[in-house]
Amino acid sequence: MIKRASVLMSFLMIVTLLVPLVGEQDRSAGAAGAVLGRVHRNFQPVDKHKVFILVIGNDAREGNPDNVRADALHIVGINTKTMKGGILNFPRDSYVSIPGSGSGRINESLYRGGPELVARTVESLTGIRLDYWLMTGFEDFRHIVRKIGKIPYKIDRDIFDPTGSGAALKKGTKFLKGEQALAYVRTRHSFPRGDIDRTTNQASFMLALLRMFQGEVRSDPAKLLRWVGITRDYTRNDVPSEEMFRLAILASQIKPKKMKSVTVPVSYGSVGAASVVFIQGGAHSIYAKFRRKASL
């Protein structure tokens, strides 16, 4: 009979492997490396059984250190009581109110005010109090994936995006290397709903990473320390080592099939000359459920 202990502090680690984080004070996220940090200085989880992490993928790359945008935005929630969770995905062109900065596409909040503003924007939009944020750019994503090893992932269609992300992947189960993984999570042209499908795919990729992590830890618990070591080596972070360790343990316990991924419902539109997507009213009930249960 399998018994498991509930982890004392609720943390989430797997996203740290996908995205580095930024410390609260660092506004010049730009082309900085992966960064992990707490959203609120006074870290007191509202409910110790729920953890929310904001995952930000920025488009920082060589030659583009400034004006980076948050092109991947997800909230990962975990309920440590029910051991269920969810990933809530936001298309980058979602037109939202950005605190202290009027309105705009949600991805603009990053260059307008750094990860702190992204977090405030998302909190204001959803009413969810975030505990951690985790942010990475292209280079660090590639490095982390390279260090972890090839990631098994099932691709459900041929993907050929030479002018976009450069992805060239055939349908089927692949073992994605750093460059391929980055190209996959960035591609949108091969998908009918473009950026909306892309953001959904990013969540699927995170779950694939979680499966890979759990598979390794199940066969050899020492592997958990390896993953923690990689995260420590490739992120700048103000999260203490013991928190990262506990986050990793939590990630090793959540079943991927208990983590449901939901992309906020949107409709296409424009504001002036800019094409945007508008988040539909139905999103409010999703936010409320996620806020209450930390699962979807």
Add this chain to the structure above:
Amino acid sequence: MDLLRSDDNENWTALLAAVVSAFLITALIAFVLDDGGMKGDGPRERPRAGLQADEPRIPQARWKMAAFAAPNPGVPTNRQRKAVKRVTPQVKETVQDLYDALTVSRRQFSKVARRLLPADARKSLRGRPLVPFKLTRIQTLKREARIAIDLKTRAAASAKVTLRFRARSGKKRVMVAHNGTLWLERSKKGWQIIAFDLDQRKRS
């Protein structure tokens, strides 16, 4: 006198050779016997001193514990090796104490659990050891642990534990296979087990 000196030299040489040989033999024996953390604690034995066995007359399998630094640093530096070696005995002791309290020293489970497990973890075990008290005459046949210690902090560790034991349930004999994963953390109170995953089932 020359003859005498010659004899003295031979005697000294012989004595020196004997001392050096004795030293080498002693060193060789010590090297062979040094478990370096890789072997058990001795022949079939009772639980370590500090935890009284419920049934002290039943011999138990010796613990075989392997401890290493993780992530694997390739060839560790001397400093790294020493740092990990310093904490290894305490981690091993923690794992042994917990498992002894779960199996062969169950009467001390509450006391050990209070020391080694945080409140939530104790709650999930419902204050009871893994092996129900209705099982008696527990005899462990195999006790192995593979312990990884975080190289950087030396304050986090994992342990993969394998146990095989037999016991009596009334007149019936029961064979049990147990596999466990422990996650340990060092705090001011010493090493504690902050999470675990335990799988135990009867074997036919």
